[in-house]
Amino acid sequence: MKEMRRVLSVIVLNEHGVLSRISGLFAGRGYNIDSLTVAPIPKTNLSRLTIITSGNTKVLEQIVKQLHKLIPTYKVIESSAFVEKEMALVKIPLNEDFNGLDAMLKAYNGTIANSGEDFIVVMVADDYDRIDSFLKAVKKYNPVDMVRGGSVALDI
Amino acid sequence: MDLNGSQMLIEALRKENVKVVFGYPGGAIMNVYDEVYKQNYFKHILTRHEQAAVHAADGYARASGNVGVAFVTSGPGFTNAVTGLATAYMDSTPMVVISGQVPISMIGTDAFQEIDAVGISRPCVKHNYLVKDVSELPRILKEAFYIARTGRPGPVHIDIPKDVTAQMGKFEYPDEIKMQTYKPTYKGNPRQIKKAIEAIALSKRPVLYIGGGAINSNAANEVREFAKITGIPAVETLMARGVLEHDNPLLLGMLGMHGCYSANMAMSEADLMIAFGPRFDDRVTGKLSEFAKHAKIIHIDIDPSSIGKIVDVEYPIVGDLKNVIEAMLPLAKEQIDESKYKPWRDLLNRYSEIHPLRYQDSDEVLKPQWVIERTGKLLGDKALITTDVGQHQMWSAQFYPFSHPRQFITSGGLGTMGFGLPAAMGVKKACPEKISINFTGDGSILMNIQELMTAVESKIPVVNIILNNQFLGMVRQWQTFFYDKRYSSTDLTMQPDFVKLVESFGGVGYRVHTKAEFDEALKSAIESNTIAMIDVHIDRLENVLPMVPSGGTLYNMMLEYKE
Ligand SMILES: Cc1ncc(C[n+]2csc(CCOP(=O)(O)OP(=O)(O)O)c2C)c(N)n1
Numbered sequence: 158m159k160e161m162r163r164v165l166s167v168i169v170l171n172e173h174g175v176l177s178r179i180s181g182l183f184a185g186r187g188y189n190i191d192s193l194t195v196a197p198i199p200k201t202n203l204s205r206l207t208i209i210t211s212g213n214t215k216v217l218e219q220i221v222k223q224l225h226k227l228i229p230t231y232k233v234i235e236s237s238a239f240v241e242k243e244m245a246l247v248k249i250p251l252n253e254d255f256n257g258l259d260a261m262l263k264a265y266n267g268t269i270a271n272s273g274e275d276f277i278v279v280m281v282a283d284d285y286d287r288i289d290s291f292l293k294a295v296k297k298y299n300p301v302d303m304v305r306g307g308s309v310a311l312d313i
Numbered sequence: 314m315d316l317n318g319s320q321m322l323i324e325a326l327r328k329e330n331v332k333v334v335f336g337y338p339g340g341a342i343m344n345v346y347d348e349v350y351k352q353n354y355f356k357h358i359l360t361r362h363e364q365a366a367v368h369a370a371d372g373y374a375r376a377s378g379n380v381g382v383a384f385v386t387s388g389p390g391f392t393n394a395v396t397g398l399a400t401a402y403m404d405s406t407p408m409v410v411i412s413g414q415v416p417i418s419m420i421g422t423d424a425f426q427e428i429d430a431v432g433i434s435r436p437c438v439k440h441n442y443l444v445k446d447v448s449e450l451p452r453i454l455k456e457a458f459y460i461a462r463t464g465r466p467g468p469v470h471i472d473i474p475k476d477v478t479a480q481m482g483k484f485e486y487p488d489e490i491k492m493q494t495y496k497p498t499y500k501g502n503p504r505q506i507k508k509a510i511e512a513i514a515l516s517k518r519p520v521l522y523i524g525g526g527a528i529n530s531n532a533a534n535e536v537r538e539f540a541k542i543t544g545i546p547a548v549e550t551l552m553a554r555g556v557l558e559h560d561n562p563l564l565l566g567m568l569g570m571h572g573c574y575s576a577n578m579a580m581s582e583a584d585l586m587i588a589f590g591p592r593f594d595d596r597v598t599g600k601l602s603e604f605a606k607h608a609k610i611i612h613i614d615i616d617p618s619s620i621g622k623i624v625d626v627e628y629p630i631v632g633d634l635k636n637v638i639e640a641m642l643p644l645a646k647e648q649i650d651e652s653k654y655k656p657w658r659d660l661l662n663r664y665s666e667i668h669p670l671r672y673q674d675s676d677e678v679l680k681p682q683w684v685i686e687r688t689g690k691l692l693g694d695k696a697l698i699t700t701d702v703g704q705h706q707m708w709s710a711q712f713y714p715f716s717h718p719r720q721f722i723t724s725g726g727l728g729t730m731g732f733g734l735p736a737a738m739g740v741k742k743a744c745p746e747k748i749s750i751n752f753t754g755d756g757s758i759l760m761n762i763q764e765l766m767t768a769v770e771s772k773i774p775v776v777n778i779i780l781n782n783q784f785l786g787m788v789r790q791w792q793t794f795f796y797d798k799r800y801s802s803t804d805l806t807m808q809p810d811f812v813k814l815v816e817s818f819g820g821v822g823y824r825v826h827t828k829a830e831f832d833e834a835l836k837s838a839i840e841s842n843t844i845a846m847i848d849v850h851i852d853r854l855e856n857v858l859p860m861v862p863s864g865g866t867l868y869n870m871m872l873e874y875k876e
Contacts (some may be wrong), residue, residue: 170494173443174431201491215621222618228440228460231494287731 158213162191164239164310165221170229171197171204178227179206188212188220192243192285192307196233203231207241207310209285236312244282244306245291249298251275258298276301318447318478319348322411325454327354328486331382333373333742334358335366335735339386340426340550341413344478346703358742358771361763363390367397367410368761372739374406375722376697378531380461381408381739387415388426391472392433396691396729398468399437403726404552405529407466408455412439412550416476417445429473439467447480459490465616466529497615501632501640509587509611509628511646516585516609518657519545522568525552525589525725526614532635533718536589537561539638544651546661548576550591555715565661566670569597570861571707574668574870575661577861580605581868582660588612590634593623594726599790602864613637655706668859668872670711678852681705681780684831685712688750688778691835696748697740701733701757704786707857709752731760737775738768748776748839755781755805758846765818768844776838777846779811782853790856794874811848820844 169175176186176195183190191209198205210220217235224233251274257280262268265288267281281291285308292303316324326334335358338346349357362368363385370381381401385394391412401408410573415424431441440460450473457469478697513519527536533556540547540563547557548568557564563709566573568580580586586608591597598604604624611628612620620629672682685708687849688696694716700706700723715721722740724732733751741749758779770773785803792800812822815836821841823834831849838845 173445174435178435181435198513206724219618222622226616226618228492228495 158215160210160211160213161217162209163235164241164308165208165210165224166234166239166250166310166312167204167206167208167224167230168198168232168234169206170231171202171229175204175229178229179208179224182223182227182289183210186219186223188216194307194309201304207308209308228305238313239310240313241285241308241310242282243285243288243308244280245288246270246278246280246304247292247295247300248276248278248302249300251277253298255298261291267291280286314483315481316484317344317481318444318473319345321447321450321482322454322473322478323348323352323354323483324484325451325486326382328630329380329458331355331380334382334384335360335369335373335739336384337363337366337382337390339384339388339390339413341387341415341475342384342390342411342478344475345411345413345473349384355544358385358767360735360767362761363393364396364437364731365761365764365767367394367408368400368729368732368735369739369742370408370410371397371401371406371732372722373743374401374408374739375404375736376719376740377743379407379743380458381406383408383410385410386426387430390430391428391430395433395437398434400724400727400729400732401468402437402439404724405466405525406468407461408468409461409467410470412470412472413478414443414472414474417474418476420474422636429433431470434470438470439465441470441472443472444474444477447477447482450477450482451484451486455487455490456492459492464495465619484548485839497634498617498631499615499636500622501613501630501637503640505628505630505642506637507644509630510641510648512585512609512611512628513545513587513645513747514648515542517653518583519585519587519654520579520583520608521545521547522580522586522588522591523547523553523556524550524589524591526586526634527553527556528718530562530590530615530634531718532589532638535635535638535642538642538691539645542642543589544654544658546579546654546658548579550570550594550597550725551710551723553591554710554721555718559714560714566664566865567710569594570599570863571711571857571859572861573670573711574859574872575664575666577867577870578664579661580608581866583608586610588614589638590614592619598623599861599865599867603868605700649845654803672855675852677827679826679831679849681708681782681851681855682712683828684778684780684849684851685709685752687828687831688835689714691832692722692748692750696750697744699723699733699737699740699749699751701751701753701760702728702730702787703754703757704782704790704855704857705752705754705780708780709789730757732775734761734764734775735755737762737777738773741773749774751775751777753777753779754786755779755783755808762814765815765844769819773844774842775844776835777779777844777848779848780851781811781848782851782855783808784853787857793854793856811846815844815846820846822846822848825849
């Protein structure tokens with residue numbers, strides 16, 4: 158069976174240990190987590206997790222059912238229509254030639270987030286595969302460090 | 314009402330109508346034990362090991378259908394209990410297990426007898442809690458019992474730090490509970506039910522595949538009624554023994570690795586499978602690609618994740634089995650003509666005649682199957698049967714004439730040796746009017762042998778029938794079949810004198826080599842009304858047959874073993 162990438166938005170009670178239930182479920186049953194982000198939903202007792210996972214149809218169906226089965230799970234959204242964005246930060250030495258950087262940042266919804274004595278930090282926010290290409294393209298400025306934030310998604 | 318955490322626990326158990334608790338004290342749970350001492354709502358039974366406390370609560374729950382309760386202390390007390398939790402989880406037993414924990418201020422410091430209990434129990438319970446404040450305790454207790462017994466039942470673990478058991482707080486215990494996130498589905502979707510009935514009416518070779526869900530849902534009467542109305546032949550899993558009475562003409566027997574020929578052939582040749590709460594365990598299905606490959610599948614289960622997990626299902630119905638069958642019955646009466654399946658029933662009955670369950674009896678040496686059959690003949694439905702794990706477990710499932718649900722109690726999913734004796738004690742506490750029999754092996758019985766002391770002290774008569782082959786028999790059987798008889802670490806000729814052993818605890822023991830001795834010992838053991846051990850010396854090399862070798866196909870059983 159074919160492996161597919163899937164975005165899941167999971168709404169859970171924001172309580173002690175809930176993240177370990179979810180990560181433990183994935184680890185224990187051998188499911189993939191490609192990325193996972195979590196934050197409380199304002200003015201509620203709930204949190205939203207965005208999980209990027211992959212597997213064949215059968216595995217994906219089980220993942221959704223097993224997530225549902227956890228007692229603190231309120232809702233699992235597996236719609237195919239998500240707006241999905243990811244953020245990345247990249248640290249670049251100041252001695253580089255920044256020719257073209259502005260245009261590149263613009264193309265990837267980016268900006269310069271911080272400028273220090275020795276480094277600048279740029280940030281971009283875009284689709285996860287475009288983040289891939291940005292991180293490739295930005296290599297020509299010899300970045301010393303980079304971090305991606307993991308996808309966040311909302312169903313539409 | 315203001316109470317401390319320990320008193321809240323006691324009051325909650327009273328409200329939940331708990332009559333017996335099995336447990337073992339220690340530092341972190343001493344405040345609770347102090348309140349146990351002062352109360353007389355429930356009886357506390359001191360086991361001699363925490364694993365046994367949890368198995369006893371499990372046996373109690375399986376026999377009664379009520380939530381079983383156990384108390385253990387932190388650290389080693391809790392880790393000893395883990396096998397019990399996992400056993401209950403795999404077999405969906407409703408249970409609440411309370412463990413003590415070090416005080417909140419010390420959590421995370423590697424304090425004496427501190428262990429991350431909820432971290433350990435998470436994958437082997439339905440849900441767990443670490444109580445961080447006494448104000449949460451009443452709600453958590455209420456939820457725990459509710460979660461344990463509703464939906465697909467299972468064990469719930471509550472870890473209570475020692476300071477919480479002493480903190481004062483307001484105790485309000487609601488009668489009803491509604492949870493924001495946990496809402497099991499009880500009613501089956503009527504459209505799906507209608508479609509399922511239509512599929513049955515169109516089928517020519519349907520089979521009822523009955524699993525443990527039929528017992529958890531208390532659906533035996535509905536299953537029996539459904540079988541009767543439709544005339545559809547039935548097979549049972551290990552966990553479902555007793556759902557249909559042994560002499561029900563539609564019951565072919567148990568299916569799977571050590572199932573009977575006709576049951577496995579029914580699955581292999583069926584064009585429609587009606588799955589009543591089973592979980593398609595690999596010990597049942599054999600090689601998946603060949604399993605019931607001509608059959609469309611109707612699967613009824615209260616746990617959606619059980620449906621479609623192992624096999625693809627054409628007609629999934631999520632709901633409580635009892636509820637769903639009740640909805641199916643009137644439609645079945647209208648639309649299904651039982652005479653249509655007569656040729657199919659005749660075929661399967663012929664299979665049963667050609668290859669019945671059988672064994673070669675002997676005058677020289679006792680056969681384990683005879684011992685079980687004989688016990689069944691003498692005690693029938695007066696006894697509740699518990700087992701340990703191994704050959705004796707399979708023979709018990711094959712040869713005891715079960716007549717009602719909850720009569721057969723065994724560790725199916727986890728296959729836990731050492732389950733039998735403590736579980737049989739729990740069974741006896743749940744049903745004191747019944748005889749509690751534990752069929753066990755000379756290997757398994759030693760895994761919780763210390764419970765003889767509990768049984769004597771708390772006056773819990775259980776008759777342990779050791780089918781003694783001086784082997785770890787089931788493993789030995791696989792070595793015989795698949796490892797060229799290299800009996801690596803399975804010879805148990807070195808063993809205690811079981812008669813003296815049980816006597817030293819204050820029970821009664823019998824050594825048995827002949828049929829006459831067995832009858833006499835069984836009668837005497839029951840009359841003794843105390844813990845008893847019948848050490849039955851059986852044919853050492855008897856095998857459990859027929860057999861589907863691991864990964865084999867159901868229609869290709871090994872019917873006999875040839876050297
Ligand atoms: C706790 C545990 N350890 C190991 C096993 C593996 N195992 C399964 S059956 C068996 C042999 C059981 O021997 P005995 O209790 O004498 O029963 P018999 O098979 O001889 O009837 C073993 C070791 C198990 N099921 N449980």
